[in-house]
Amino acid sequence: MDKPIEAFTEAWRAYCADCTSAQARVRYQESGGVEKVYARNLAINYDLTPEQYASMVQTQDGRCAICGDKSPRRLNVDHDHATGRVRQLLCGHCNHALGHAKDDPDRLRAMIAYLERHTITEVTT
Incomplete structure:
Protein backbone atom coordinates (compact mmCIF):
# COMPACT_ATOMS: atom_id res chain seq x y z
CA MET A 1 0.00 0.00 0.00
CA GLY A 32 13.63 -8.34 27.86
CA GLY A 33 11.47 -5.23 28.00
CA VAL A 34 11.01 -3.20 31.15
CA GLU A 35 12.58 -5.83 33.43
CA LYS A 36 15.84 -5.75 31.50
CA VAL A 37 15.87 -1.95 31.56
CA TYR A 38 15.19 -1.97 35.31
CA ALA A 39 17.94 -4.54 35.92
CA ARG A 40 20.38 -2.36 34.01
CA ASN A 41 19.28 0.71 36.01
CA LEU A 42 19.88 -1.17 39.28
CA ALA A 43 23.33 -2.26 38.13
CA ILE A 44 24.45 1.11 36.80
CA ASN A 45 23.04 3.36 39.51
CA TYR A 46 23.26 1.20 42.63
CA ASP A 47 25.51 -1.79 41.81
CA LEU A 48 22.59 -4.10 42.65
CA THR A 49 21.29 -7.19 40.90
CA PRO A 50 17.55 -7.84 40.56
CA GLU A 51 18.03 -10.69 43.05
CA GLN A 52 19.59 -8.34 45.62
CA TYR A 53 16.74 -5.88 45.12
CA ALA A 54 14.18 -8.69 45.55
CA SER A 55 15.95 -9.77 48.75
CA MET A 56 15.72 -6.20 50.09
CA VAL A 57 12.00 -6.11 49.26
CA GLN A 58 11.52 -9.42 51.07
CA THR A 59 13.55 -8.28 54.10
CA GLN A 60 11.36 -5.15 54.34
CA ASP A 61 8.18 -7.19 53.73
CA GLY A 62 7.48 -4.99 50.70
CA ARG A 63 7.17 -1.94 52.95
CA CYS A 64 8.75 1.49 52.90
CA ALA A 65 11.61 1.73 55.43
CA ILE A 66 10.30 5.11 56.66
CA CYS A 67 6.50 5.08 56.71
CA GLY A 68 5.93 1.33 56.61
CA ASP A 69 3.34 1.54 53.83
CA LYS A 70 3.14 -1.08 51.12
CA SER A 71 3.43 0.60 47.76
CA PRO A 72 1.48 -0.53 44.70
CA ARG A 73 4.59 0.41 42.71
CA ARG A 74 8.20 -0.70 43.00
CA LEU A 75 9.97 0.65 46.02
CA ASN A 76 12.72 3.17 45.32
CA VAL A 77 16.34 2.38 46.15
CA ASP A 78 17.41 5.05 48.63
CA HIS A 79 21.10 5.89 48.66
CA ASP A 80 23.48 8.39 50.17
CA HIS A 81 24.18 10.92 47.43
CA ALA A 82 27.60 11.76 48.86
CA THR A 83 28.90 8.17 49.04
CA GLY A 84 26.57 6.29 46.71
CA ARG A 85 25.98 3.72 49.47
CA VAL A 86 22.57 2.04 49.27
CA ARG A 87 20.51 2.52 52.42
CA GLN A 88 17.08 0.88 52.13
CA LEU A 89 13.94 0.89 49.97
CA LEU A 90 11.41 3.71 50.20
CA CYS A 91 8.01 4.51 48.76
CA GLY A 92 7.95 7.33 46.24
CA HIS A 93 6.57 9.87 48.72
CA CYS A 94 9.25 9.26 51.36
CA ASN A 95 12.00 9.10 48.75
CA HIS A 96 10.94 12.44 47.26
CA ALA A 97 10.57 14.01 50.71
CA LEU A 98 14.18 13.12 51.55
CA GLY A 99 15.35 14.34 48.17
CA HIS A 100 13.50 17.65 48.44
CA ALA A 101 14.94 18.09 51.93
CA LYS A 102 18.39 17.47 50.39
CA ASP A 103 18.98 14.59 52.86
CA ASP A 104 19.56 17.26 55.50
CA PRO A 105 18.48 16.18 59.01
CA ASP A 106 18.40 19.81 60.21
CA ARG A 107 16.06 20.74 57.39
CA LEU A 108 13.84 17.76 58.19
CA ARG A 109 13.75 18.69 61.90
CA ALA A 110 12.82 22.26 60.92
CA MET A 111 10.04 20.89 58.73
CA ILE A 112 8.72 18.78 61.62
CA ALA A 113 8.79 21.80 63.96
CA TYR A 114 6.98 23.85 61.35
CA LEU A 115 4.25 21.22 60.97
CA GLU A 116 3.88 20.90 64.72
CA ARG A 117 3.51 24.68 65.11
CA HIS A 118 0.83 24.75 62.44
CA THR A 119 -1.09 21.60 63.33
CA ILE A 120 -4.53 22.31 64.65
CA THR A 121 -5.29 20.12 67.61
CA GLU A 122 -8.80 19.11 68.46
CA VAL A 123 -10.28 21.34 71.13
CA THR A 124 -12.36 19.55 73.72
CA THR A 125 -15.07 21.48 75.53
Missing part, protein backbone atom coordinates in the same frame (compact mmCIF):
# COMPACT_ATOMS: atom_id res chain seq x y z
CA ASP A 2 1.34 3.43 -0.89
CA LYS A 3 1.53 6.01 1.87
CA PRO A 4 2.15 9.74 1.72
CA ILE A 5 5.66 10.98 2.51
CA GLU A 6 4.33 12.55 5.74
CA ALA A 7 3.79 9.01 7.13
CA PHE A 8 7.57 8.50 7.25
CA THR A 9 9.86 9.89 9.94
CA GLU A 10 12.55 10.40 7.32
CA ALA A 11 11.89 10.29 3.60
CA TRP A 12 14.62 7.69 3.04
CA ARG A 13 13.21 5.12 5.53
CA ALA A 14 11.74 1.94 4.10
CA TYR A 15 9.00 1.78 6.73
CA CYS A 16 6.47 4.37 7.85
CA ALA A 17 6.53 5.81 11.36
CA ASP A 18 3.76 3.46 12.57
CA CYS A 19 5.55 0.35 11.29
CA THR A 20 8.92 1.54 12.61
CA SER A 21 7.36 2.10 16.05
CA ALA A 22 5.65 -1.31 16.01
CA GLN A 23 8.94 -3.02 15.09
CA ALA A 24 10.75 -1.19 17.88
CA ARG A 25 8.12 -2.31 20.43
CA VAL A 26 8.56 -5.93 19.34
CA ARG A 27 12.37 -5.69 19.58
CA TYR A 28 12.08 -4.08 23.04
CA GLN A 29 9.82 -6.88 24.32
CA GLU A 30 11.94 -9.63 22.75
CA SER A 31 15.10 -8.20 24.35
